[in-house]
Amino acid sequence: MYSTTGIEASNFVSSFDTAFFSVIGISILLLVGITVLMLYFVFKYNRKKNKVAEHIEGNTKLEIIWTIIPTLLALGMFYFGWAGWHPMKNPPKDGITITTIARMWNFSYLYENGKQSAELVVPVGMPVKLKLISVDVLHSVFIPAFRVKEDIIPGREKIMWFIPQKAGVYDLYCAEYCGLQHSYMSSDLRAIPQEEFDKWYTDTTALASTVDESVPGAAGFVIMKTQGCNACHSSDGSKIIGPSYLGLWGKQHIVVRDGQDVLVTVDSAYIRKSIYEPNAEIVKGYQKGLMQSYDKVISEDDISKIIDYLKTLEE
Amino acid sequence: MSSHSSSPEPSYIEYQGKYKGIFAWILSTDHKRIGMLYLYSIMTFFIIGAVLGLLMKFELIAPGKTVMEPQTYNAFFTLHGILMIFAVVIPGLPAVFGNFLLPIMIGAKDVAFPRLNLFSWYVYVLGIILVVISQFAGEGPPDTGWTFYAPYSFRTAGNMLPAVLGAFVLGFSSILTGLNFIVTMHRMRAPGMGWFKMPLFPWTLYGTAWIQLLATPVVGVTLLMVVAERTLNIGFFDPSLGGDPILYQHLFWIYSHPAVYIMILPAMGAISEIIPTFSRKSIFGYKFMVASTLAIAFVGYFVWGHHMFTSGMSGTALYTFSILTFLVAIPSAIKVFNWISTMHKGSIDMQTPFYWAMAFIFVFMVGGFTGLVLGSLAANVHLHNTHFVVAHFHFIVFGGTGFAFFAAMHYWFPKIYGRMYDTRWANTGLILFFIGFITLYMPMFYLGYMGMPRRYYDYDEVFHGGNIISSMGAWVLIAGVAVIIINLFRSAKHGPKAVADPWGGKTLEWTVPSPPPVENFEEIPTVTKGPYDYSQD
The missing domain is CATH 1.10.287.90 (Helix Hairpins)
Known part of the structure; x- marks a missing residue:
C-alpha cells in the first residue's frame, strides 16, 4: 500500500x-x-x-x-x-504513534511501549503518527526534508503524520517562536530500516545496558539527558537559562519565595521541590515562569538517581 | 478675487499664525502641516527600524554569536516589527500623503475635522512613547515578536504591557484618521467632482479608511484582552487559565491581515497617479481600478486564516481560506495589467518618480506571486514560518509600500517643499536601493525553501551562504536609503524653486502653487473633467 x-x-x-x-x-x-x-x-x-x-x-x-x-x-x-x-x-489507521512532548526548549519522544528518547527514531516505509503535546507555549514540529510542519498547541492534542521513505538522519526544528533558546530547539530524526528499528524499539533494556551501575550518578545523568534538562542547566558552571549543576549539591544560595529573599541549602527536599514546583522558589538573578513542573514526568525514584548524579558534580 | 492676486496668500510653510517656532507646527490644524509632522515622525522611526534590521543582519552573517546575545536579537526583531508595522507602514502613505494631498486633490480647504486630525497625531505620539517605555522600564524589552502570540506573551518576563498598550493606542490614531478621511470624501468634494471623477489616490485612501475604521477595533479589543489576562488573570488565551491560544491568533489576524491592505492600497493609489502623469495619458480602465480597490478592501477581510494553516483549524476552514487567498490576488493583477496598459502608446517622460513606479511594479509582482505560493496549502505547510515568509512580506510591505512611499516622495516633493531635488543623486539612490533590496531579500526565499525557520538567532551551516549574501544586500540597501534621504533633505532647503506643475499632472494639486497656500485654493474649483484627462494636449 x-x-x-x-x-x-x-x-x-x-x-x-x-x-x-x-x-x-x-x-x-x-x-x-x-x-x-x-x-x-x-x-x-x-x-x-x-x-x-x-x-x-x-x-x-x-x-x-x-x-x-x-x-x-x-x-x-x-x-x-x-x-x-x-x-x-487524513492519517492512516495503521502505523506507529509516537507522543512528541515539546517544552522550552527541547523535544522528547515517548513510544507506545514506554520507551523514551531525545532523538526521533522512525522505521522506513511505515506511517509514523506524531501525537503532539506542549507543556508550556506554542511550538512547531518542522521537518524540512519531509516537507511537513504542524504547530503544537498547549492544551490541545494534535496529530501529524508522514511515511519516511529513505534512511538517513534529518533535522527537526521548532518553527514557532518560543523564546530565548528557540533557535536551539531541534532534534535529530533518524529513519532506519524496519528490522533495525524493531531491534532498537524492543530493546527496552537499552537504557539499563548503557548505564554502568557501578559508576555513581550514571543513571541520573541519562534521565536528565532524556528529559532535556541540559538545554537550560549546564554541568560546567556556565549560566544558560537556569543555575548550573556544578557545585550545586549542598550549596547555600538565596532564592526568592513570595517576593522575599530566603537563604536555602540545596538538599533532597529542595531538589524535589525544584522539579515538582519549579516556580515556588526562584534562585536570585534568574527568571520566573520559564520552567514547567515535572510532576508525573519524573518519578520520586528517578529524583533520587538525579540527586546521586548531582553529588558527583561537587566543585 | 482680484484683491487676492495682488497679495498672494502665504504658503503653508511661511504662514505666521498665533504660535511661533515649533509650536506653529505641533499646534497647527492645517492638514499640510500635520502631514509633515507625520512625515518627520515616520522617517525617524523608519531609520531606527532600519538600523535594527541592519544589526540583525550583522548577527545573521555567520552561525553562532556574531555581535549580540540571543535575548538582544529577540528584542531587536520584536522592536523592529512593532516600529515598522505600527509606527511606519500602517500610518505611512495615508498619514503623510493622505493628509497633505487628499483635501487638495478633491478640491477642499482641509479635512472634515482638522482638530481631530491634529489629535490623531498626538495619539500616535502617545502610542510611540508607550512603546519606548516598554524598552527601558521593567524587566527588559519585550521579546515576543510583533505578533505577541499567546501564551508566550504571558510567560515572558519582558516588559509586555506598555508595548501592547502602545499598539492599542496607535490603533486609535489609525481609526480617527480613517473616520476623518471617510467624512472628508463624502462631504467635501469640490462641486462637479462626482465619485467617478475622483482621482485614484483618494479612492485607495477611501478603501483604506474603511479598513482602518472597521478592522482596527478588533485588534484593540484583542490587545485589551491580553492586558486583562496579564494583569487580572482572566483566561482568554492562556490554556493554563482555560483559554485558547488559537483564539488569539484568529483575533489578531482578523485585523492584521486587512492591515496589510491598509499598507498596500494607498501605495497602489500613488502609483496610479504617477503612471498617467509621466505617460501623459489617462489611466487605463479607471472604473476597473476603482472596483479592484474596493474588491481588495472587501475580500481582504476574509483571508486572515492563511496565517494559520499549520495552527489547527478544520479542513473546511483551511481550504476556504486558501481559495479566498488566491481570489484576493485577482484585483491586484488587474491593477498591474492596467498600469502596464497605461504606458502603451503613451508619451513616457523618464523621470525619477516613474523609475520608482517601475521598480514598484516589479517588486510588487515578486511579492504577489510568492504570496500565491504561500496561499497554496501543500506549499504553505513547508514554507510557513520560514525565511520564505519573511522575504515575501518584505517584498510586499517594504518593496510594495516602501517603494511606493519613495515614489510618492519624489513625485510630490516639489509640491510639498516648492523646491526640486537633485535628479542625479535621486536616481543613484534608487539604483542602490533596488540592488540592495533584491540582494537582501531574494536569498531569503531560497533559505526558506531550504527550511530555515524565521526568528532564528543561530542556524546550521547549510544556511550560511544565503545569509552572507543577504547581509551584504542590507549594507547596499542602507547606503541607498542614506543617499535618498540626504538628497531630499538638502534639496528641501537648497534645491531650485519648483513651479506649480513641474510634471504636467492633471489632478487638482497641480493647479495650486508650490508649496500650496494655507487655504489651498483661492476659490474652490468646479470640476468638469475626469482626473486624468489628457485628450486636449
Missing part, C-alpha cells in the same frame, strides 16, 4: 513539489513576461520617440479577459495545493 521505492525522503515531498513548482513556474513566466512588456513599452513609447500620447481610456473586453484568465490560473494553483495537502489531514 505504501510505496517505499521513491527516492524522496517522505511521502509528502512530491506533492509539495507539484504544488510549489506549479505556482513558481507560472509565476516566473508571468513575472518575466510582464516585466519585458513594461520595459518594451517604456522604450518604444519614450517621449523622445513618441511625442504625443494616444488618447485611450480603457477596453472592457481586455479587462474581462485579464480577470478571467488569472482567476482560472489561480483556481488551478489552488487545486494542486489542496490535492497535496488533503492526505496530510
Whole structure:
C-alpha cells in the first residue's frame, strides 16, 4: 500500500513539489513576461520617440479577459495545493504513534511501549503518527526534508503524520517562536530500516545496558539527558537559562519565595521541590515562569538517581 | 478675487499664525502641516527600524554569536516589527500623503475635522512613547515578536504591557484618521467632482479608511484582552487559565491581515497617479481600478486564516481560506495589467518618480506571486514560518509600500517643499536601493525553501551562504536609503524653486502653487473633467 521505492525522503515531498513548482513556474513566466512588456513599452513609447500620447481610456473586453484568465490560473494553483495537502489531514489507521512532548526548549519522544528518547527514531516505509503535546507555549514540529510542519498547541492534542521513505538522519526544528533558546530547539530524526528499528524499539533494556551501575550518578545523568534538562542547566558552571549543576549539591544560595529573599541549602527536599514546583522558589538573578513542573514526568525514584548524579558534580 | 492676486496668500510653510517656532507646527490644524509632522515622525522611526534590521543582519552573517546575545536579537526583531508595522507602514502613505494631498486633490480647504486630525497625531505620539517605555522600564524589552502570540506573551518576563498598550493606542490614531478621511470624501468634494471623477489616490485612501475604521477595533479589543489576562488573570488565551491560544491568533489576524491592505492600497493609489502623469495619458480602465480597490478592501477581510494553516483549524476552514487567498490576488493583477496598459502608446517622460513606479511594479509582482505560493496549502505547510515568509512580506510591505512611499516622495516633493531635488543623486539612490533590496531579500526565499525557520538567532551551516549574501544586500540597501534621504533633505532647503506643475499632472494639486497656500485654493474649483484627462494636449 505504501510505496517505499521513491527516492524522496517522505511521502509528502512530491506533492509539495507539484504544488510549489506549479505556482513558481507560472509565476516566473508571468513575472518575466510582464516585466519585458513594461520595459518594451517604456522604450518604444519614450517621449523622445513618441511625442504625443494616444488618447485611450480603457477596453472592457481586455479587462474581462485579464480577470478571467488569472482567476482560472489561480483556481488551478489552488487545486494542486489542496490535492497535496488533503492526505496530510487524513492519517492512516495503521502505523506507529509516537507522543512528541515539546517544552522550552527541547523535544522528547515517548513510544507506545514506554520507551523514551531525545532523538526521533522512525522505521522506513511505515506511517509514523506524531501525537503532539506542549507543556508550556506554542511550538512547531518542522521537518524540512519531509516537507511537513504542524504547530503544537498547549492544551490541545494534535496529530501529524508522514511515511519516511529513505534512511538517513534529518533535522527537526521548532518553527514557532518560543523564546530565548528557540533557535536551539531541534532534534535529530533518524529513519532506519524496519528490522533495525524493531531491534532498537524492543530493546527496552537499552537504557539499563548503557548505564554502568557501578559508576555513581550514571543513571541520573541519562534521565536528565532524556528529559532535556541540559538545554537550560549546564554541568560546567556556565549560566544558560537556569543555575548550573556544578557545585550545586549542598550549596547555600538565596532564592526568592513570595517576593522575599530566603537563604536555602540545596538538599533532597529542595531538589524535589525544584522539579515538582519549579516556580515556588526562584534562585536570585534568574527568571520566573520559564520552567514547567515535572510532576508525573519524573518519578520520586528517578529524583533520587538525579540527586546521586548531582553529588558527583561537587566543585 | 482680484484683491487676492495682488497679495498672494502665504504658503503653508511661511504662514505666521498665533504660535511661533515649533509650536506653529505641533499646534497647527492645517492638514499640510500635520502631514509633515507625520512625515518627520515616520522617517525617524523608519531609520531606527532600519538600523535594527541592519544589526540583525550583522548577527545573521555567520552561525553562532556574531555581535549580540540571543535575548538582544529577540528584542531587536520584536522592536523592529512593532516600529515598522505600527509606527511606519500602517500610518505611512495615508498619514503623510493622505493628509497633505487628499483635501487638495478633491478640491477642499482641509479635512472634515482638522482638530481631530491634529489629535490623531498626538495619539500616535502617545502610542510611540508607550512603546519606548516598554524598552527601558521593567524587566527588559519585550521579546515576543510583533505578533505577541499567546501564551508566550504571558510567560515572558519582558516588559509586555506598555508595548501592547502602545499598539492599542496607535490603533486609535489609525481609526480617527480613517473616520476623518471617510467624512472628508463624502462631504467635501469640490462641486462637479462626482465619485467617478475622483482621482485614484483618494479612492485607495477611501478603501483604506474603511479598513482602518472597521478592522482596527478588533485588534484593540484583542490587545485589551491580553492586558486583562496579564494583569487580572482572566483566561482568554492562556490554556493554563482555560483559554485558547488559537483564539488569539484568529483575533489578531482578523485585523492584521486587512492591515496589510491598509499598507498596500494607498501605495497602489500613488502609483496610479504617477503612471498617467509621466505617460501623459489617462489611466487605463479607471472604473476597473476603482472596483479592484474596493474588491481588495472587501475580500481582504476574509483571508486572515492563511496565517494559520499549520495552527489547527478544520479542513473546511483551511481550504476556504486558501481559495479566498488566491481570489484576493485577482484585483491586484488587474491593477498591474492596467498600469502596464497605461504606458502603451503613451508619451513616457523618464523621470525619477516613474523609475520608482517601475521598480514598484516589479517588486510588487515578486511579492504577489510568492504570496500565491504561500496561499497554496501543500506549499504553505513547508514554507510557513520560514525565511520564505519573511522575504515575501518584505517584498510586499517594504518593496510594495516602501517603494511606493519613495515614489510618492519624489513625485510630490516639489509640491510639498516648492523646491526640486537633485535628479542625479535621486536616481543613484534608487539604483542602490533596488540592488540592495533584491540582494537582501531574494536569498531569503531560497533559505526558506531550504527550511530555515524565521526568528532564528543561530542556524546550521547549510544556511550560511544565503545569509552572507543577504547581509551584504542590507549594507547596499542602507547606503541607498542614506543617499535618498540626504538628497531630499538638502534639496528641501537648497534645491531650485519648483513651479506649480513641474510634471504636467492633471489632478487638482497641480493647479495650486508650490508649496500650496494655507487655504489651498483661492476659490474652490468646479470640476468638469475626469482626473486624468489628457485628450486636449
